[in-house]
Amino acid sequence: MTADFDRNMWELLSDNLPVRAGKTALVDKGRSVTYAELAAEAGAVADWLTARGIAPGDRVIVHLRKGISEVVAMFGAWKMGAVVVNVNVRWTAVQLAYVARDCRARAVILEKGATGALVGDNTLSLDTAFLLDGRAEDLPSGADAWRALPTSADTPAAAADPSSLAMIIYTSGSTGLPKGVMLSHRNIRVGAISVAEYLELAEDDRLLSVLPYSFDAGLNQLTTMMLTGGTVVHQPLTMPAEIVRMAQDQAVTGIAGVPPLWNQIVPLLMETPTELPALRRITNTGGKIPPNILDALPIVFPNAEIFLMYGLTEAFRSTYLPPERFAAKKGSIGQAIPNAQVFVVRHGVGIAQPGEQGELVHSGPLVSMGYWEQPEITAAKIRPCPELADVIGDAPVVWSGDLVRVDEDGDLWFVSRMDEMIKTLGFRLSPTEVEDLISQSGLVTDVVAYGVEDPEIGEAVHTAVTLLPGSDEAALTSYCAKVMPHYMRPRHVHAWQGTMPRTASGKLDRPAIISAAKAAASEMAAYSTADKGS
Amino acid sequence: MSLTENDLSSFLRDDLGVTDAVDGNTELFSSGLLDSVSMVNLIGFIEDKASVNIRPGDVTLENFDSISRIVDYVRSLG
Numbered sequence: 001m002t003a004d005f006d007r008n009m010w011e012l013l014s015d016n017l018p019v020r021a022g023k024t025a026l027v028d029k030g031r032s033v034t035y036a037e038l039a040a041e042a043g044a045v046a047d048w049l050t051a052r053g054i055a056p057g058d059r060v061i062v063h064l065r066k067g068i069s070e071v072v073a074m075f076g077a078w079k080m081g082a083v084v085v086n087v088n089v090r091w092t093a094v095q096l097a098y099v100a101r102d103c104r105a106r107a108v109i110l111e112k113g114a115t116g117a118l119v120g121d122n123t124l125s126l127d128t129a130f131l132l133d134g135r136a137e138d139l140p141s142g143a144d145a146w147r148a149l150p151t152s153a154d155t156p157a158a159a160a161d162p163s164s165l166a167m168i169i170y171t172s173g174s175t176g177l178p179k180g181v182m183l184s185h186r187n188i189r190v191g192a193i194s195v196a197e198y199l200e201l202a203e204d205d206r207l208l209s210v211l212p213y214s215f216d217a218g219l220n221q222l223t224t225m226m227l228t229g230g231t232v233v234h235q236p237l238t239m240p241a242e243i244v245r246m247a248q249d250q251a252v253t254g255i256a257g258v259p260p261l262w263n264q265i266v267p268l269l270m271e272t273p274t275e276l277p278a279l280r281r282i283t284n285t286g287g288k289i290p291p292n293i294l295d296a297l298p299i300v301f302p303n304a305e306i307f308l309m310y311g312l313t314e315a316f317r318s319t320y321l322p323p324e325r326f327a328a329k330k331g332s333i334g335q336a337i338p339n340a341q342v343f344v345v346r347h348g349v350g351i352a353q354p355g356e357q358g359e360l361v362h363s364g365p366l367v368s369m370g371y372w373e374q375p376e377i378t379a380a381k382i383r384p385c386p387e388l389a390d391v392i393g394d395a396p397v398v399w400s401g402d403l404v405r406v407d408e409d410g411d412l413w414f415v416s417r418m419d420e421m422i423k424t425l426g427f428r429l430s431p432t433e434v435e436d437l438i439s440q441s442g443l444v445t446d447v448v449a450y451g452v453e454d455p456e457i458g459e460a461v462h463t464a465v466t467l468l469p470g471s472d473e474a475a476l477t478s479y480c481a482k483v484m485p486h487y488m489r490p491r492h493v494h495a496w497q498g499t500m501p502r503t504a505s506g507k508l509d510r511p512a513i514i515s516a517a518k519a520a521a522s523e524m525a526a527y528s529t530a531d532k533g534s
Numbered sequence: 535m536s537l538t539e540n541d542l543s544s545f546l547r548d549d550l551g552v553t554d555a556v557d558g559n560t561e562l563f564s565s566g567l568l569d570s571v572s573m574v575n576l577i578g579f580i581e582d583k584a585s586v587n588i589r590p591g592d593v594t595l596e597n598f599d600s601i602s603r604i605v606d607y608v609r610s611l612g
Contacts, residue, residue, distance in 0.1 A: 029564075065566050089566065090569055111566075113554075236566065237563055237564065237595070238569070238570035238573070239563065239570075239573065239593050239594065239595070239598070240590060240593070241590065241591055241592075241593050241594045242594060242595060245594070264590070267590060268590040268591055271589065271590060271591060272590075272591045498574070498575055498578060499571055499574040499575055499578075501571070502570075502571060506570075
């Protein structure tokens with residue numbers, strides 16, 4: 001493994017060719033490719049992009065289901081020096097068209113069935129090149145069929161500068177339109193080097209990829225395997241039983257997940273214990289796992305090390321808790337990953353001491369290039385930190401907006417998004433604290449707590465929950481009365497019908513859930529007022 | 535108490551917003567037509583409509599990847 005930061009994304013793949021050209025790089029359900037085959041297929045895509053007039057630095061959208069083709073398309077774009085914009089297949093046609101216009105995509109690589117996405121109101125500019133994966137007949141005019149591409153002409157790769165833009169990851173923020181986070185080749189490579197180091201990944205690893213490549217942690221699984229010469233096993237399905245089966249059949253050594261995924265997989269494994277003898281480690285990112293699921297992880301994965309991790313798209317990856325501290329510090333996000341500098345800052349005061357809370361900030365080579373064509377938002381989110389002037393001078397830091405607590409060993413604990421703290425009855429209450437207690441009730445599957453303005457108490461605690469069969473709001477209310485201090489008890493429980501919406505990376509879509517629950521509550525209030533009036 | 539192929543195709547069209555033509559053998563999940571959120575909604579619909587309890591371990595491609603497989607699976611629950 002080379003620890004050289006200054007290699008570009010194409011080199012991340014091609015550095016494997018002299019040493020392991022014939023080794024399996026990627027596995028789909030029905031096929032697999034070696035490193036040499038992956039490079040050759042990517043070469044064919046690179047040649048097509050060049051032939052269609054795409055130049056280095058141009059943006060190429062990849063909108064494909066998880067699989068070998070998706071990886072081929074990304075490395076094809078990187079080979080000829082283009083910038084990859086991977087748009088999750090779960091995003092709607094409207095979102096895709098927005099991203100394509102915002103980044104001024106010159107080429108779009110997508111499944112044939114998804115072209116409906118780009119006609120009518122969502123039509124892209126006429127000079128956009130389309131490459132369609134799927135059946136080669138009945139193509140829209142101007143589009144090319146992937147299957148009809150000639151084999152790679154072994155064109156030399158463009159020598160992309162490692163400090164230049166490699167990828168834009170669009171995030172759907174809580175407010176406004178999606179914003180594109182710009183990652184350099186070096187950002188992504190340092191992310192791979194750092195994570196491979198602390199996870200101790202090696203050439204014989206086989207990672208199960210369920211998380212999307214349009215999400216930093218999902219992408220990082222691919223890049224760490226390219227760095228170490230390992231193998232990625234793709235699972236585009238999110239059925240828990242199919243994920244477990246794939247892990248078993250393919251003898252995977254690592255699974256990366258987000259809390260909603262563990263919330264489904266762990267109960268399944270409790271019900272149907274499954275031996276996964278090859279599994280060495282599982283990793284979580286994207287939020288806190290509910291305490292009851294966290295407790296069960298070592299039971300259902302007895303031979304795996306458990307890594308709890310934390311990352312911000314704007315700084316790629318930030319912290320992790322070493323597995324040997326899992327039992328003692330269940331739920332902590334630990335400390336900075338190698339090559340990252342992570343601090344907890346009390347605004348206007350300085351660095352938070354053990355026992356104190358503050359905003360997590362991140363500095364160093366993982367800090368992204370900011371938001372695509374949004375200099376003002378970039379300047380607000382990534383800027384020097386006066387509280388750290390003595391430590392890092394005026395080096396830019398990413399302000400996470402996350403409130404964390406520092407414990408006596410320097411390990412960090414996520415408290416809340418700073419703008420989600422609930423101020424009630426003179427207390428500052430973290431919604432996570434309410435959610436953790438409610439998760440342990442055994443009455444709900446998902447829970448979101450939030451504050452609602454209240455003239456008497458500042459903010460009232462409200463919750464939206466999906467109740468398990470056989471439980472109801474009254475049971476939950478009486479449970480809360482037993483386990484919670486008075487200021488923490490929800491004043492209102494909204495029983496969510498069906499499944500709560502998720503973001504494309506599988507996390508609960510908190511803003512959408514909260515606004516829908518608030519709307520339902522105010523509608524009910526309006527009805528009850530109307531009743532009184534009649 | 536019973537679940538028919540028609541019930542399922544109406545649910546896919548009216549509640550899950552599937553616009554593609556779907557017949558009894560169309561692959562629902564392995565084709566990418568339905569995602570994980572649709573899956574949970576579909577399970578809820580089947581449990582209500584057929585008065586059955588679906589165990590998480592049963593949610594596999596064999597049992598759920600097409601309308602006819604779902605009908606067969608639900609029938610097997612008796």
